[in-house]
Amino acid sequence: MSGKGLRIVVLIKQVPDIEKVRFDVETGRIDRSSAPAETNPFDLHALEAAVQLKEKLGGSITVISMGPRQAESSLRDALARGADRAILLTDKRLAGADTIATSRALAAAIRKLGGFDLILCGEKTVDGDTGQVGPEVAEVLDIPHVAYVCEIREVTDDKITVVSDMGDKYLYEVKLPALLTVTRELNTPRLPTLRDVLKARKKQIEIWDADALAQYEDPDRFGIKGSKTIVMKVVIPGVEHRKGIIFRGEDAAEKLLEVLKEGGFVKP
């Protein structure tokens, strides 16, 4: 930790409201117009952790997001909730990125900031669901990371102690700077005040394009060009609903047994 308290970076992503969004079964694409965009709910817990640490230890919070211009609204939300500075990475050359190309762009942006002590992200996003970007950013930056953090125990000048929940719970002590991905159990994000939301509407969001990051990473390694994986097909599982069947007559028991066998509920 520097003399100015903890310099925290929070990585956030704007996602469609996953409970409302519709999928096009034919193309396997998300119909983004079908649902409002919001901040990935996991990321709000990362931001809340950052605000709590800042309240305790002092310091600063910078939020970074990569995405289209409309993601600005999520960054404004983060400013209202207590972030000091907001940066949007947006550029056609950054678009279509898989997790590794995304991580490179985010890591380049973090390097460009000049110095940091702690990076916080949600354990995964509700749209991609991979949980890879956080740990990959740590790898690109060559710093330690802990995933699925459900408790932050202690932060000292050069170390952080956390509990990670991977089914079983583990206690970790890692050197700073480090990256944590956090679970929803870590905290309850507070609501922003109306006053702060209105103030955040007038604040500047910094926009960085691929050129702005070129000093820290080869732009050819961003976006679709720099991606090692592509999405070939998305299969949307159908939804099974409960149903009732009434059996009657003398062979009702036999018919019922047949249905149970077909469903694999009893051995044939």
Place this chain on the structure above:
Amino acid sequence: MREEILSELRSIVGEDWVVTGEDRIQGYLYDETPPPMLPKASEDVVVVKPGNTREVSEIIKLANRYKIPVFPRGGGTGLVGACVPTLSGIVLSLERMNKIVVDKENLIAEAEAGATLADLIKAAEDAGLFFPLHPGDEGAQIGGLLACNAGGVRAIKTGVMRNYVKGMEVVLPTGEILTLGGKLVKNNAGYDLMHLIIGSEGTLGVITKAWIRLQPKSAASATIVVPFKDRETALKAVPAIFHEGIIPLAIEYMERDLIEKTAQQLGLTWPCKEGDHQLMLILTETSEAALYDACEKLMNLCERLGSLEPLLAESREEQETILKIRSEIYSALRSNLIDILDTTVPPAQLVELIKATEELGKKYNTYLPVFGHAGDGNLHIHIMKEEGWTQEEYDRLRDEIYKKAVELGGTITGEHGIGYTRKKSIQKYLDKKALELMKAIKQVFDPNNILNPDKILP
């Protein structure tokens, strides 16, 4: 119930849909009325589940022939025992009639009586539209919502259930099927029988289908919690909000200790930790710009009125959490509850009603938790169990509250209706002539008094 009647019922709806036997009918006897107020259901009851309007009509005709009481039943979410079969008879559950078709062009949902509020909300949403009302429990059914003219939280901007019904199909107590209104915006053909049936609590007809007005989805919405140090400032803020030109979908008044306790019981956290008295506002606007414009106005107003710091929720999840906690206050109180009242006064008189309630609480040395729909003057006052009290003491306290509400230009019930539990009070607080007319109307509709007898009218 006589076997020949059961067998006739079976021939109308089919073997599977005539239900007898103590354990099988148990779930059809009661509703959400606080247990101390709940009337006892008759043990000689058969539950019949028709699949269409024609079957409903035949059941009613049969009931008329044998003079058997029929108790129409929806989701069983009522609070005044309106659906409880207090006499031997037929419980008519419309649960199988649950289809909803949305006519997007006309912004109308054609909903069968047994479809639930949750079904309606979803059907509207699937069509890219919106049903603005939220009368509490989403398991409530369309038939019941209409029969009881449900209100709930989001009634300020666009009204109660009545304001959303454009037409309905109803089976009269004599068995005829009648279609009233339709997908019409304007209709002046004679007396409005439809609106007479809405709010009649299943005494004038069995609603089988309704055409319900939907709205375009509002582009932007936010839920705001405004904390206040004292109750009076909180309630005086309500008319001031309207004067500012802000018309929220909902303005709820609540007290922090109660809402925090509710949240805790749900395993959730109430977001606003300051101010003992709070207002919850739901704003919906046609654009984000309009929403923030309203927010700016509200912020300025709050500063002028001296509120504490308002909080704002914009994401669906955060807004839903707030509404969920608010909607569950009743559940949190229920275990220790004698009665939940829904006295309603002109909105500006709400302060006086709450003050009077506070005084009554002191006079009777009891805690009277209150929360309510501050925007429409509808206050839920809760009478809680007290060690050593007799029924008489509860009744006396309730009557004093009613008296005060009526003195302030209000009514003893703005939402829950009369049902069974308030029959006595209605006699006292409703105009004699009005009661006489109501009785005469009931007689015209239902000469044999078979449909939900023993309800509303003393």
